[in-house]
Every structure is written in C-alpha cells, then in structure tokens.
Amino acid sequence: xxxxxxxxxxxRLRAKRTRTFTNAPWEPIVGYSRAVRVGPFVAxxxxxxxxxxxxxxxEGDPGIQTRQCIENIRAALEKVGASLADVVRTRMFVTxxxxxxxxxxxxxxxFRDILPATTxxxxxxxxxxxxxxxxxxxxxxxxxx
Amino acid sequence: xxxxxxxxxxxRLRAKRTRTFTNAPWEPIVGYSRAVRVGPFVAxxxxxxxxxxxxxxxEGDPGIQTRQCIENIRAALEKVGASLADVVRTRMFVTxxxxxxxxxxxxxxxFRDILPATTxxxxxxxxxxxxxxxxxxxxxxxxxx
Amino acid sequence: xxxxxxxxxxxRLRAKRTRTFTNAPWEPIVGYSRAVRVGPFVAxxxxxxxxxxxxxxxEGDPGIQTRQCIENIRAALEKVGASLADVVRTRMFVTxxxxxxxxxxxxxxxFRDILPATTxxxxxxxxxxxxxxxxxxxxxxxxxx
Numbered sequence: 001x002x003x004x005x006x007x008x009x010x011x012r013l014r015a016k017r018t019r020t021f022t023n024a025p026w027e028p029i030v031g032y033s034r035a036v037r038v039g040p041f042v043a044x045x046x047x048x049x050x051x052x053x054x055x056x057x058x059e060g061d062p063g064i065q066t067r068q069c070i071e072n073i074r075a076a077l078e079k080v081g082a083s084l085a086d087v088v089r090t091r092m093f094v095t096x097x098x099x100x101x102x103x104x105x106x107x108x109x110x111f112r113d114i115l116p117a118t119t120x121x122x123x124x125x126x127x128x129x130x131x132x133x134x135x136x137x138x139x140x141x142x143x144x145x
Numbered sequence: 146x147x148x149x150x151x152x153x154x155x156x157r158l159r160a161k162r163t164r165t166f167t168n169a170p171w172e173p174i175v176g177y178s179r180a181v182r183v184g185p186f187v188a189x190x191x192x193x194x195x196x197x198x199x200x201x202x203x204e205g206d207p208g209i210q211t212r213q214c215i216e217n218i219r220a221a222l223e224k225v226g227a228s229l230a231d232v233v234r235t236r237m238f239v240t241x242x243x244x245x246x247x248x249x250x251x252x253x254x255x256f257r258d259i260l261p262a263t264t265x266x267x268x269x270x271x272x273x274x275x276x277x278x279x280x281x282x283x284x285x286x287x288x289x290x
Numbered sequence: 291x292x293x294x295x296x297x298x299x300x301x302r303l304r305a306k307r308t309r310t311f312t313n314a315p316w317e318p319i320v321g322y323s324r325a326v327r328v329g330p331f332v333a334x335x336x337x338x339x340x341x342x343x344x345x346x347x348x349e350g351d352p353g354i355q356t357r358q359c360i361e362n363i364r365a366a367l368e369k370v371g372a373s374l375a376d377v378v379r380t381r382m383f384v385t386x387x388x389x390x391x392x393x394x395x396x397x398x399x400x401f402r403d404i405l406p407a408t409t410x411x412x413x414x415x416x417x418x419x420x421x422x423x424x425x426x427x428x429x430x431x432x433x434x435x
Contacts, residue, residue, distance in 0.1 A: 017233075019260055029246075031253035032263040036233045038285045043234040046264030088307075088326045089333040093266045097415040101319075108321035115309055118322040119336030119426055121383045122415035125242040125267035136264055140328045162378075164405055174391075176398035177408040181378045183430045188379040191409030238411045270387040270412035281409055 020079035022072070024054065034072075037080040042139040046093065047072045048131045062099035062132040066092075066106035069135040074110075077139060084110060086139035089117045093134045097122035103133055165224035167217070169199065179217075182225040187284040191238065192217045193276045207244035207277040211237075211251035214280040219255075222284060229255060231284035234262045238279045242267035248278055310369035312362070314344065324362075327370040332429040336383070337362045338421045352389035352422040356382075356396035359425040364400075367429060374400060376429035379407045383424045387412035393423055 019033035027033075035044045049057045049068035058064025074084050090111070094103055100120060107118070116137075126134050164178040172178075180189045194202045194213035203209025219229050235256070239248055245265060252263070261282075271279050309323040317323075325334045339347045339358035348354025364374050380401070384393055390410060397408070406427075416424050 026246075026249060028257065029253050030249035030263065031256035031258075031260060032235075033260040034262070036260070036262045038233055041233070041285060043262035043283065045262040046236075046266065088328055088331070090322075091336075093264075097417055100417055101316075104316060104320035108319050111321035112318065113321075115321055115323045115326070117324070117326045117333035117335040117426075118320065119383075119424070120417060121336070121413045121424065123266045124269045124414045127242055127245055127265060134264070134266065136262075138333065140331060171391075171394060173402065174398050175394035175408065176401035176403075176405055177380075178405045179407070181405070181407045183378055186378070186430060188407035188428065190407040191381075191411065238409075268411045269414045272387055272390055272410060279409070279411065281407075 018080045020076050022050075022076070024050075035076040035080050037082065037141075040141040042077060042080055042082045042086065042137075042141065044073050044076050044137040044139070046134045046136045047076070048126065048128070048134050056128070056130050059130050061102075062094065062096070063102035063106045065131070065133050066103045066135070067109070069133060070106070070110045073135060073137050077137070082139050082141045085114055086141045087111070087114055087116045087137045088140050089138040090119075091136040092118065092120040093123045093126065094120060095123065095126060095132050099132065163225045165221050167195075167221070169195075180221040180225050182227065182286075185286040187222060187225055187227045187231065187282075187286065189218050189221050189282040189284070191279045191281045192221070193271065193273070193279050201273070201275050204275050206247075207239065207241070208247035208251045210277050211248045211280070212254070214278060215251070215255045218280060218282050222282070227284050227286045230259055231286045232256070232259055232261045232282045233285050234283040235264075236281040237263065237265040238268045238271065239265060240268065240271060240277050244277060308370045310366050312340075312366070314340075325366040325370050327372065327431075330431040332367060332370055332372045332376070332427075332431065334363050334366050334427040334429070336424045336426045337366070338416065338418070338424050346418070346420050349420050350422075351392075352384065352386070353392035353396045355421070355423050356393045356425070357399070359423060360396070360400045363425060363427050367427070372429050372431045375404055376431045377401070377404055377406045377427045378430050379428040380409075381426040382408065382410040383413045383416065384410060385413065385416060385422050389422065
C-alpha cells in the first residue's frame, strides 16, 4: 500500500512544471516559454539565432546561426536543470536545404557524442526572413530538478 | 523486491493506450487518432479549423482558424482525460508567416497562463488550401486516467 | 526511505540511452542516431525511403516511398527493442500535398490497428529532391529493454 502511494508521489512530482523565458517582447502575447520541464521531460521552443539583446547573430551564415541556436538551447536547458547531453531529439527547420551541410556540421560539433534523433526539412519561411534555421529540442533528464 | 514489482506495474499502466477520434472520413484510411494517451503522455494530431460537421471555420481568417484549432485540441484532450493546462508543447504550421501575429495572439488567449514550449514555421501547403494553420500539441498529465 | 530510493532507481533506468544507426556517411558529421531510446521512450529520426545500400526506393512514387520509410522506422524501432505497435505519433513531411492520399493510404496499411497521432504538411524541400516524403515517429514501449 505504501508502495502505491510512492508511485503516486512520483507522478505528482512529474507534474511540477518548470519554465524559462528569454524575455522576447512577444512571449507574453503568444503565450509560450523558451523551455518547459515536467519531471525529467523538457520541451525547448523552436529557437533561432538571436542573442541576449534580441539581435540576430550570423546574418547570411547558416553555420553561425546554427551554433547560436544551439547555444540558446543549451542555456534554456541549463535554466531548467538539464543539459545538451540530455537531448533525445532535435528538429531543424531551414529556409534553404542547400545549406544542409553547414547546418549539419554545426549540429555535429555540439551533438557528436550525444547523438539525438534529428530531422532537417526546408520550410518556406521562418518568422524573420534573415533567420536561416530554427531548432527545437526534446530532452529526458536523468535526475529530478 | 515488492518495490521492484511496483515499478513494473507502473510501467505497464503507462502502456495502456487511450484514443479519441473525430470521425473524419479519412481517419480509418490513413490510420490515425485525433489524440493518443499512454499513461500521463498525450499526443494530439495536427489539428485544423474544422468544426464537428467537418466544415472549415474562419475561411480567410488565421486568428479565427487558430481559435478553432485550439478548441478542437481542447476537446480531444478532454476526451482522454487531459486538458489544455497539461500541454507542454504546441507546434503551429502556418501557410503565411505574415499572419504570425494573428495566430500568435489567438494562441496567447488560450495559453497565456499555461506557457508551453512552441514553434511556428511557414510550410508550403496544408491538406486543404483554405486551411491557414495546423496545430499539434503534446501534453503530460498530473494524474493517470 | 527504501521506497524513495526505488523511485530514484527507476529514474536512473530511464536515463540509460540506447541508440541505433543506419551507417549513412553523414551520421557522424551531423551527429545523430536513427533512433534513441531512454527507458520506454523512443525518438526515431526523420526517415526517408533509402534502402540498406543507401539507394532511394520508389523514385517518383510517394506510396512506395512511404512504405519504405515505415519499413526503415520499423527496423530502427526493433533495434532498440520496440515495435511499430508502440508508436504514439508519426509526422509526415511531404514535398507535394497532392500526394496526400497515396502517402496516407500507405501509412494506413501499417498503422490501421495502431492509430497513432499524426501530422502531414507540405514542406518546400527535403534533403534530396527525389525524396517525396520523410517520416518521424515517437514511441512509448510497454517494457524496459
């Protein structure tokens, strides 16, 4: 009986929601977090190459933009007690699939030992025409926050 | 030893699958559910602005379509014992990124206190040219069904 | 006290990561797995209609390509101790939405009794112009590996 109670306790723990934000002006309007953690599960919002001041990094350079996206994802994960090493899936939306190798190599620099599942597709537009890549991540952490 | 057995019991519980459908004519052909729940995890199918009769709501209006998508997602979640408050991620596929603010504001009306992770990208087409937005959701529930 | 330790043990179990690869030449460069399993959760990479030799199957035929994608997903799932029956979500990126019925019917052949959540959107390009469809899958397994 006490065991059953413990399982419930763990399920409740899982339901505690931790969020992080990047203070973009449209975050409260659109109603989203940069990352949401529930128990060991983390969902990271589609992330572009904006720096902390909201300025785009790497205009015209998909490799630099990819590195900045991943740095932003790393920062978001760390704010909810996770890390890049916990990432199980990334998803890369690019605006020109011809840039796949530059984007892919930058992904590999960060993920070559982590080896998440991934996807790369070309979409017709991201929210700002200077953005060449937007990346999402899902993570599953070893430890509770 | 009995503890180990309890953990197994919880894993089996998680594997029980609950589904809901919207009775679209192509659901059995394509082989999908509107939403699938396994334990506390819910995956909601990419959802457009169709009403219960299968008619598109908000032709030409991305904000109205977004509200209808989210109402459909809410209904699907409720059919599997979940709610919008459990949503940890949404993904918005739009056909014209210039509509981002109308879509985003409608998302914010529903999610301003829930604040899931999110993504919005422009795709080149949805399954019906009158559809301006399709939205997916992932949820993690506090309680087993 | 021993109960609390057991919950921790289960969380650690979940963190064990199992991966599978398809030996594509760009896998180590881009840094990804074909599938990643952590406990009962499996993420399958966006998968196209390549055969074991890396040759595209079904050039010009979206239905045949879809069948090959799903066979590749099935093989990846089986390598991490899962199966198609565990799939809770698929996501189909197609390059021509007019092919929705051929793609959808091939999806239905494999998933008509499994009925995952799904999404189909048209993207502007996949990584090779001969690829007409790319499919992702998420699975939740009943049993630990």
